[in-house]
Amino acid sequence: MTVTTPAGFTAAAVPAGLKSAPEGGPAPLDVALVVNEGPTHDSATVFTANRCKANPILWSQEVVKDGVVRAVVLNSGGANCYTGADGFQTTHAVAEQVGSALGIGAIDVVVCSTGLIGLANPRQNLLDAVDACAAGLSADGGADAATAIMTTDSVSKQVVIEGAGWSIGGMAKGAGMLAPQLATMLVVLTTDAVVPADELDTALRAATRVSFDRLDSDGCMSTNDTVTVMASGASGITPTPEDFTAALTQACTDLAMQLLKDAEGADHEIAITVLNAASEDDAVEAARSVARSNLFKAAVFGKDPNWGRVLASLGTTAAAFDPADLDVAMNGVWVCRNSTPAEDPALVDLSAREVTVTIDLKSGSERATVWTNDLTHAYVHENSAYSS
Template identity: 85%
Template sequence: MTVTHPAGFTAAGVAAGLKSTGAKDVALVVNHGPRFDSATVFTANRCKANPVLWSREVVKDGTVKAVFLNSGGANCYTGPEGFQTTHAVAERVAEHLGIGSIDVVVCSTGLIGLANSREDLLDGVDAVHAAQSTDGGAEAAEAIMTTDSVAKQVVVEGAGWTIGGMAKGAGMLAPALATMLVVITTDAVVSASDLDAALRAATRVSFDRLDSDGCMSTNDTVTVMASGASGITPPLADFTEALTQACSDLAMQLLKDAEGADHEIAITTLNAASEDEAVEVSRSVARSNLFKAAVFGQDPNWGRVLASIGTTQAAFDPADLDVAMNGVWVCRSSVPAEDPSKVDLSAREVSVTIDLKAGDARATVWTNDLTHAYVHENSAYSS
């Protein structure tokens, strides 16, 4: 189910031989209409993979009829040959569906610099097209996994309409998305421009506020397609709220499955002069290797929090900062307060709360701890 939960969609996931393990590695999600509205956001990385270079042309007119995804190779830094492979894949999908290739988004994930066999990919298109069905969502979600340990899926129910989604990503979760592929479907009637506004609002407070390891990928794509098959046009605010719920749910699934992490850390900055400054402060802490290693060691090292805050340009008085960890205010007015030994960091979920006393804006950024397993996975994952 999931991406095939809303009416009007079929999907499938099959093995095309791109993964040496023989696991599923290609997926297809098809919108059968009656409407084909869509919106997409891509990685902000300037060095974009070939599927992103192709797909950003596809999405310009707000119409997307199918999304093809493969794991087992990112098709990034593979040059004009790699771009032609993406184009050939889109053409083959379009041919099967009787549509134009310019309505086919292509997403790839896996190793960078690796050119997959074009023939393998085209055979995969044939196979996944043949396999698609109205309950193929789970297999599609499985086929896009790389170092993910579990498939990520979500369903949100509206008033007579629904949203379904799937995601992959287990590292490089960083601002403006990162090694993250997300496909969201809905049977609500939503225009492309409304979808775009809703998607930007939803990603701004979900995927954009994940910062697992500060690294930004080259392939990230979040696409939403609306079939209109429910015949119902929800108020935009209702739809945006549901879409935000779906994106936040998927984002938390990504966070919890981050490579090698022992803890999920929510860093909330309160009473900032602006939301942007609250994000800047929270993100600076999320990027501190020293702080993240301390959380791994279950050490409530609030000094490393203050040292990170001090690197930002946000409005605050350096002598009047409060910091809590798991609700214990270990620092008040920039000096030690409650006993840090009261902070129990044995559970996976950790909260850090920072009071800047400079305004009334707030924001939360989510990150993971820095662990031996993170170093191990990312030193062993061959280039």
């Protein structure tokens, strides 16, 4: 049920002392290595759109250009972001160490890091950890790797989607879109299908567009987000692009929902669906505006079906709609029809974690869903108490 389920992949994880140990407990796993043993080494990767990018992103952007990735090395406990030239050298040294340990080129090694911005990672710890990982690689190592990349995650996130004789495996970390440590969403996907790099790229962009890109826990964008997929071709099977894209989308959506449910401090998972928009972009913009309304998110925390805050958010967008003709439902109760009060908001029961908001723009036939969490005391607590 993990990144090493598809044939042709090995993984390992070790403790490198980057994350502090719980009192009296063993040092936690914090460095992971995932290796594509081939025979093919096609890959595709998407990075954060944040212009302020961490050193591992600056490195990995060069790595992925030729569509070949043979290994991904990941660490928690330090983002290596805004740490200057020395921080970049640490990333580079880690990639070189992976390369020499595995007998491959450093330029085929993606590096991912997560943790606080502006703190240097201890380079020697990382280099030693790379050697230990390389020595311990196994087809059973996926679960350990998924554990090693956790920060404030309360559970590790893994997925397997089975195709006809091929499969996709995946792991993810992230507690909210951007966790207390500016902690980054990191995702590694693997497949033993035969998929050339350009098709992987198309499939990955299609899959992330409707999954991770529509997860908006707190509106903040990480400096380190990376989603990478590697194809080993070890199954010898070439699925149709449609079948592969569908399976990859399923894997990404499954992991995205695992991230949503583990968002730090959240009491509710909120799915905001916009119907009958003039365009998909309009639908996403309208849904995202609601997902980013602190007032609406605080109301959901308070179990208050405050649809006025939904309308106030929609009004800040450029999406096509008539402000006097909007319908809004919460958990299936149409509390607003034609921009006037309709069914009794008291009928909306917000005691369960899952909340749906449905907005009918009556301006076309496109739709989209954006997922978010509520704004809670625990969110404020976790995010105010982190680095001090």
